Amino acid sequence: MTWIKYIILLSLFVGALIFHKKFKHLKILNNIYIKVSTIIIIIFILIFSTFTIFRSYYLIPETPIPNNVQEKILTSQEVNFDQLIDGEWDNLIILSPYCDLERDSKTFNINLKRLANTSIQYHEGQSLFIFCKKDKIESYFYIESSLAFIDHEILPYSCKISKADAIFLSIKEGTGQKLTLKNNAVTFLTC
Secondary structure (H helix, E strand, O other): OHHHHHHHHHHHHHHHHHHOHHHOOOHHHHOHHHHHHHHHHHHHHHHHHHHHHHHHHHOEOOOOOOHHHHHHHHHOOEEEHHHHOOOOOOEEEEEOOOOOHHHHHHHHOOOHHHEOOOHHHOOOOEEEEEEEEOOEEEEEEEEEOOOEEEOOOOOOOEEEEEHHHOEEEEEEEOOEEEEEEOOOOOOOOEO
16 A cells, blocks of 8 residues: 555655746746646546545455355355354345345445445345444355345345344255245344
C-alpha cells in the first residue's frame, strides 16, 4: 500500500514545485498549458489513488468456498458451519438469488454495500453465505447451485441464523445436493 502514498506525495510535490514563487521566472513553468496539464494529471492520480484505497480498505473481498465445506456437502450428511468456518463469527446470513441488498441491509442491520461481489442481486444459481460478528461482516462466499441448493421450504429466501444453529443436512436430490436445516425448530434471528 505504500506505493500509493508515494504517488500522492510525488503528485503534491510536483504541484507545489510548479506553483512555488521561486520558479515563477522559469519560462517553461509559466506556460499555462504545462500548469493545466499538471493539474489534470495530479487530479487523475489523486482520483485513482482514492479509488484504489476505497477498493482495498472499504470493500470486503469474497473468499473462495473452503475445500472442507465443499467436501462436507458432497460426502457427508451433516454440514456444521461452526466447525468448518474459522474466524470470529456469531451468525450466518443466507441470501438467495435476486435478493434486494438494500432491504436486507436494513433487515439484518448490516452494511451489505461493503461486499466486493454483489452478483447475488442478478445472478441465478447461487446462494450467498455471509458470516458476521454482530453487525460486522467477517467473511462470505457463494455456494453454486451445481454444488448445493438451499431448501426454501424450510429456510426463507433471506435469513439470519445463529452460529449454534448453523448445522445443515446435505441431502442428495437429483443431480445435486440440497441443504436444509438440521433442526427444523430453529428460531431465526431475523428473516
